[in-house]
Amino acid sequence: MKLFRLLFLWISGVSMAQTPQSVLLTLPANPWRPELQLTVEVLNDQTFHVTSFPKKTNVARTENLSVVGKMESVSVSKEEDAQFIKLKTPKATAIIDKVLGAVKFEDAEGRVLLAERPRSSESFEADSYSGDSFYRVKQTFEVSQEEAFYGLGQHQNGVMNYNGGRQVTLLQYNTMIGIPFLYSTKNYGILWHNYSITKAGDIRPLLPLSAFQLYSAEGHKGWLTVNYYAKSSADKVIFTRPESEISYLYLSDQDKLPKEVDLSKSLARYEGKIESPYTGLHRLHFNYSGYLKVWIDGELKEDRWRESWNAGSFELDLQMKQGQKVDLKMEWVPDGGQAYLGLQWQAPLPDELQNTFSFSSEAGDSIDYYFIAGSTGDEVIQGYRKLTGKAQILPKWAFGYWQSRERYKTQAELEQVAEEFRKRRIPIDNLVQDWSYWSEHDWGSHDFDLTRFPDPKGMIEKLHQANYKLMISVWPKINERASPYIEFRDKGWLYLRNIYDKRRDWIGPGYTSTFYDPFHEGARRGFWNLMNEKLYQLGMDAWWMDASEPDIHSNLNIAERKSVFQPAIGSSTRYYNAFPLENARGIFEGQRETDPNKRVVILTRSFFAGQQRYSAIAWSGDISSRWHDMKDQISAGVNFSMSGTPYWTMDAGGFLVERKWHKAEGADLEEWRELNARWFQYGAFLPLFRAHGQFPFREPFHIAPAGHPAYESMVYYIKLRYKLLPYLYSLAGDVYHKDGTFLRALGMEYPNDPQILSVNDQFLLGKYLLVNPVTAKGQISRKVVLPAGNEWYDFYNGSKENGGKIIEAAAPYERIPLFVRAGAILPLGPELQYSDEKPADKISLYVYAGADGSFTLYEDEGKNNEYENGKYAMIPMKYDDQSRTLTIGKRIGEYPGMLKQRQFEVIWVDGRNHKPQIIKYKGEETTLKLK
Template sequence: MIIFGRLLTIDLRLSLVAVLFVGAVMPTMAFQSGQPTITRHESGISLAYQGMATAVDQELALDVITDRIIHVVARPLGSTVRPSASLVIVDSLHRTVGPWQLEETAEHVLLKTTALTAQVTKATGVVTFLDKQGQPLLAERQRDATTFAEAAYDGDAFYRVRQHFTVSDGEGLYGLGQHQNGVMNYRGRQVTLLQYNTMIGVPFLLSTNQYGILWHNYSITKAGDIRPLLPLSAFRLYSKEGQPGWLTATYRDKDHPGTVWASRPESDIAYLYLDDQSRFPDSVDLARSQVTYEGELESPYSGLHRLHFNYSGYVKVWIDGQLQEDRWRESWNAGSFEIPLDMQAGERHAIRLEWLPDGGQSYLGIQWQRPIPASDQALFSFDSEAGAGVDYYFVAGDDMDAVIGGYRHLTGRAPIMPRWAFGYWQSRERYKTQQELEEVAREFRRRRIPIDNLVQDWSYWPEHDWGSHTFDSARFPDPEGMIKRLHGQHFRLMISVWPKINEASSVYPHFRDNGWLYMRNIYDGRRDWIGKGYTSTFYDPFNAGARQGFWTLLDKQLYQKGVDAWWMDASEPDIHSNLNIDERKSVMQPAIGSSARYYNAFPLENARGIYEGQRHTDPENRVFILTRSFFAGQQRYAAAAWSGDISARWHDMKDQIAAGVNFSMSGTPYWTMDAGGFLVERRFHQPNADDLEAWRELNARWYQYGAFLPLFRAHGQFPYREPFHIAPDGHPAYSSMRYYIELRYRLLPYTYSLAGNTYLHHDTMLRGLAMDFPRDTRALDINDQFLFGPSLLVSPVTQPGATSRPLYLPQGAGWYDFYSGEYHRGGQMLEAAAPYERLPLFAKAGSMVPIGPAVQYTDEKPADEITLWVYGGADATFTLYEDEGTNYNYEQGKFSTITFTYYDSTKTLHIGSRKGTFEGMLARRKFHVVYVHPDAPQGVATTFRITKTATYTGKEERIILSK
């Protein structure tokens, strides 16, 4: 919970944990030779292990937060390493600890709440969590000599910390932020929790066994299968001629493939960062090259291997003559993918890799992971670079939404975004002048395409003055007037605000002299890519004065001019792209401590400064922040994330589905992407007829998908990204984009209610199938479908030329085609129609979808008439949430809810009495009820029949839908 919009950074429970480690506050429960010392405290227990043959020397503390949340900390006995500052856990957390019991048996100590038991094995210190029926949920693996490894960085002493957990058979594991490998279920996979363009690390794991782990650590962390990735040379390699020891690398002139510039053996392909570029052959112009790697791989292991690729440019990979991947990323921004490969020890597999670097600096790397040993197949682990010890929160719940609720209880509620944020956002890289931006606004209104938000991307400042956030007067002569005119046309303006400050910037001396900057990049003399190139660095958001100074600058230069929302780019921090990880840490010197310990928390503190600054300056106006990176707890700062600089290709569109859903299942509800993809192949700049149609189809499909995300936003490099620049009126791509923008606005009562319930009840808008169907094993790994709220199953089309696609209808519910109303049973694969202008969309039997009036912007008129679609076949409930839309009065209870309940056995709809009130609330409205059931299919694309119309004045009503 957020109190007065302000958060402190101190976790008050740290003082309790410190007490647990330094001595008893109540008499010890037991002490025997060869036994741990056990101490009971007001809200937990501690155990001290020393000199026991069965356990490492350690101090172990278990702290009851609620009846469903237990905090576990383990440190080496007598450690003098200072605890990490707590940035994630909110100080406004109120314990709801009911009665709890401490029991002891010969082998175990049991800490019991009404919902959960933490069982500590006396001999080892292993903690096992049991549900209220006594069934195991999760167990630690015993800590050993590898758990705490002493290390230091920049004068900061800490431990490299590792903890293994044993998970159950068939369990699905999700969350952990946003990752670009197309993986939905992370069981048996490796995940790097690292802030990097297109990657977001959030250390929260969500299980289908209805628990979560918040790994309370701020450093770069490996999760899952944490065994080190092996270099390519760990295989036995053979050249294309059969010589053992290497692959054959051939560098050709891409325009004259018969011209070979170099051919040489390469045993490792590891060109991952800037400092690797010098290892390419001196005789090669990489920008003009075509590179081929050929030969064979042989493994000493049998089983499932995973090949991990990092790449930029064009890459094709063949294994045993079969094309496995065909990918592209712009040269400066590497992507990643994985190829699973079953191998038998001693057997060779042919590999061929063709690479067009597509730039003077390009990146390519291959690593691999050997099969998981049988003894480790039930493990899920965390391995962090820096911390004071093992530190995590175990969160249990009756379902996965309740677990996420526990996570937000710890880290803060997600405020409701302003109502206008749920409309359509238009952006491009970039509007170069005031005139361009205003012309786009006028064209949207002229064409009557619904829209609420326009976005001004970077470089609106004078070239040298990056960091000043001052409009270049030559290109933006009247920014206040521009914003006022946009507001007059019912637009909001979001603007790009980087944490970057050029040495040549007008504000640099002020930030430097106050000690608010990371100075290493300045002294290293690295230049950016703008104009002649400028040295620059980032401000330090871990410094309270720097946060305040940064907000003061934004307030003066932008907020007071009328800017509505903040786009926080490069917030990893990406101080200089493509530096290796050690160099990235070296150019970041947080005031709070070492970068090794706090690296991943930069985006959290960066968002904090703007959120707290705006709420203090203007308490009535809701904050909206869009950020490229994100950390645990950042949802409390009104922050949404987008997936970074992805490419405008079908494979990247598909990868966004799992990326976004896992981000959402990390407890962080607001996510979006660049609909259309950010990076664009040059063939689309001046396309031939075929390429132009390919571009239009890609964008049409991407808009279809984007309409069902928490935030709907189009953005990207040239070509221009407005629907009317992508295709002309009458073209099926234009018709499709317009249809889904209009549908987005019709769905506003549904979408905004999801947002309200995300705040009130910790619901999740963007849902993996496992959230609603955790026992349907076929649903656990599906990475190209998702649920938008409780009612709609969305299946984007991710293949060019497709007019149908296979999809899975989860077991345990029936499903209605949203457009036609045709009914399908659950638990089956379906080849669903997917004509050019539509994506497959299904409504769940036993659900409701309120659809409002057609509008041009979100506050054009109130939803005084709502069509309520009721999908029979099971009981259903839906709560319509409404408030004032732009202020924080809802935090004081000024909102209303109307709960609809459908009883399938009696075919009765109950409209509950309205709860709550707010200024401007409709006193009277109409609900048009459309009843859909298998024998009476109706859809939004059919001539549907309104079953009943209720004139509603706030009093409950009952409606019989069918006799």
């Protein structure tokens, strides 16, 4: 057999070149593939870089924007036989099939982690756009049923685990973030190095509604029946038509809707049956605006709402049998001037695609990905950050509470809110000025409208004196009538197609506008110079980079977006997803050059691989103020975090608001208060905690009066947030120094516990806090999965539960279930009104018995960048459960202004009452035994 393989290689013409850390194969053409080049490089002991492309290629090369990691010198052992060559490091092995050109990866113990399926002609489809030649590229991997997949950015499908035939589209869109990094609970990751729109998972095209056998309400084959009713008289049909496609997804589709009906005054009911040619799990993909209810076989499955201009999406899993009719009913109530509705579906995975995961991208010069192995989940994230850049430490104030609304219309409004928080003694650090502080026509100037903000510099100074920071909204958008427009146009820094299309925005009479091009170095500098001159020199503290997809215009189809978005470095198809990365880059580099020692804070609606190195935080976009949207944020935020990108937040309370809550009374008002209380309870345990949204106003004192359970709960969790600052800031230190992770899927810590791999409504904050938001109206208890292998303590009362079970946890109006893992050392600081009100010279250390544990308390100056130069301190702590001994280690490092001594109040938690024990710590190792 070995002789046969050698003969095959000799006849087939496979050629190979090697370096100590790489292998390059040239694979000859055959009936199922062109002549291919395959390169496998060992970047370090955990990371392999794989590229493959047709040998005879004339496509342009893709510029590298995300990857900053370089090849390190590492000892690689090689083994070779007739068919395979192995590249082995201490942590992983790449096995290259020299005949098939496929690569397989094993861990240090020889267990298979991931295996390519061989490439074929279908892996590289030549294409072009706007003068740019490239390949449509795709790669399929063989995976196991037992692993969970997280990451891929932020999506609103309520799904935590993407294994099992899910389809995820990676593109930048309001509420959606595409990051091409996949994390596996088998402790490996894949960075799919591509900047174009990409599908991941099950990459087969979604099928239209008409791919089902459809039956009308009357039983006729070929369509569903849609009846339109007046909202005022929902029992009288005003128009009927058959429909076999539901595809009203973009502005360009509005003409497909019935012209005979005023949709703003109507509702539509779709009725009939669907029948599939397949047996198995089907997934229905819905897009919608307005109100949408969906019934399957008479059971209400979804009841949703979205603002008319900002369509949402969701998925329904449906088991079907070939030839079986299923009743489908939908009630759609458009709610505004635009109306969006779509229904597509995924067929069951065929046998040949079971246990596979694929990537398919619109444009690239090659199949290009990085495989990252680790012995733990943290090592996988560390490998990703080594490739794409470290996440900065945000200033300490950023971990306090942020208050925003859409929007403070005057300087007086903003100052009044600042005064009210301090008067009520509600802790807060950051106020946020949302958009339209400029004169109506002057979007993009960054100039305050002095009729409404008469003294911006004085306003900021006043806020600083009251110990506030101010963040301000900056869009990458410039109106044609705005003061910087001519300069940016004449220097070639703008996407001009939007101007020539005369596409108007929604402000006042409507103004033609476009976006600047951050792929152009001069434009990046020019945009920062404008921000610096008009805003930073006033004393601005942080940046809110809105619409950074770029959101050229809501609800344009992808082709129209591409026609406007023409980056300087290449086609919009090739670089579609990278705009937010370069936008953040320009601001980060600009501020660091202008003011090198002040930390940068950038809140951005979109995000891409590597953006964490630019002090960027993502928020989840214009979500709705509804229970279902709150629940969807849990998986959205965790998967964003598992994409290696640590800083994430959302609009606590939701952004888009139904009219019923504008002037709510009675039951509606009480639901609004309950919804916001629950959202605050959840938001307090995110990396960044902020409230924002449309009217009604989002300050706690505008949501409910003092004494109301909602008010008291919101204030409680804001105060708890500040007590948690030593824990949170230590996590931030871990993010930078050890490439740590704030939000953690349960599967990251418990990868071998099958019951938790698909849990989508719980998460860990750090390794110790198990957070369980309440996401349903009137719910006063909820199911909580307590992972096996640990005991868990109720945070509020210290009662203990064994792991490895599901409990019904109490969730009274004012609290969410919160558990602490045995072995935790949890530091809580003093009560504060703002983050640096006073030093944390007294810290309570809660030590949870039942397992060994450790924690490192991290501190630095909190504002400057000297931590990058070694100016920080760490206090290591260890708990030995057998001896019931806590050791607080010798302090490591120092920085100017550091506390030389402090008091630790040690509180033992083991289900019994213990008197706190006091340690006066002066930087030397101290040991304490439980009395």
